[in-house]
Amino acid sequence: KAGVTQTPRYLIKTRGQQVTLSCSPISGHRSVSWYQQTPGQGLQFLFEYFSETQRNKGNFPGRFSGRQFSNSRSEMNVSTLELGDSALYLCASSLTRVGTQYFGPGTRLLVL
Amino acid sequence: GIQVEQSPPDLILQEGANSTLRCNFSDSVNNLQWFHQNPWGQLINLFYIPSGTKQNGRLSATTVATERYSLLYISSSQTTDSGVYFCAVETSYDKVIFGPGTSLSVIP
Numbered sequence: 001k002a003g004v005t006q007t008p009r010y011l012i013k014t015r016g017q018q019v020t021l022s023c024s025p026i027s028g029h030r031s032v033s034w035y036q037q038t039p040g041q042g043l044q045f046l047f048e049y050f051s052e053t054q055r056n057k058g059n060f061p062g063r064f065s066g067r068q069f070s071n072s073r074s075e076m077n078v079s080t081l082e083l084g085d086s087a088l089y090l091c092a093s094s095l096t097r098v099g100t101q102y103f104g105p106g107t108r109l110l111v112l
Numbered sequence: 113g114i115q116v117e118q119s120p121p122d123l124i125l126q127e128g129a130n131s132t133l134r135c136n137f138s139d140s141v142n143n144l145q146w147f148h149q150n151p152w153g154q155l156i157n158l159f160y161i162p163s164g165t166k167q168n169g170r171l172s173a174t175t176v177a178t179e180r181y182s183l184l185y186i187s188s189s190q191t192t193d194s195g196v197y198f199c200a201v202e203t204s205y206d207k208v209i210f211g212p213g214t215s216l217s218v219i220p
Binding site (some may be wrong): 045106 | 152153198202
């Protein structure tokens with residue numbers, strides 16, 4: 001069974017731009033969660049989607065948004081990029097809302 | 113929200129040595145997981161262990177939910193065990209909250 005895939009793997013943007021990251025969960029998994037990892041703040045929860053609905057949201061500004069499609073694939077969008085948005089963005093999927101999470105390889109975003 | 117602490121923050125081991133990593137949490141949890149993040153950033157699930165003890169090869173984990181801690185044991189460590197070990201908890205109010213991690217270096 002294929003694992004969680006994330007695209008792109010690496011991305012360089014400039015301040016003020018926007019970016020869209022994609023996550024394809026393991027087949028059959030309906031829950032997708034997004035996390036941001038930075039050296040200063042560690043791993044932080046962004047949001048969770050289940051059955052195309054946002055079920056939970058972390059403490060991030062409205063510039064961070066996401067969505068989930070009917071095939072459970074998910075995208076997250078960051079608008080008006082700031083230098084502090086440089087991070088590794090990780091996506092995880094699980095079969096249900098409660099259970100083992102499986103992580104993708106992440107997207108490394110650098111904002112210049 | 114819930115606080116998650118891990119100790120030690122850093123650990124250096126000689127290959128073949130054993131170690132114990134600890135995760136303390138400040139409130140009741142529904143779930144607890146241990147992850148290993150390799151040097152390339154990939155997070156790998158090690159254990160899903162809200163309570164009790166599990167073993168997988170050289171690794172084992174114990175969670176004592178009533179006392180709000182979990183332990184990860186690594187026996188006969190290998191250089192491939194190097195990386196950062198995170199525990200992550202989930203409560204009724206908070207989605208997954210990660211601890212700060214334990215950075216492990218296993219030297220030959």
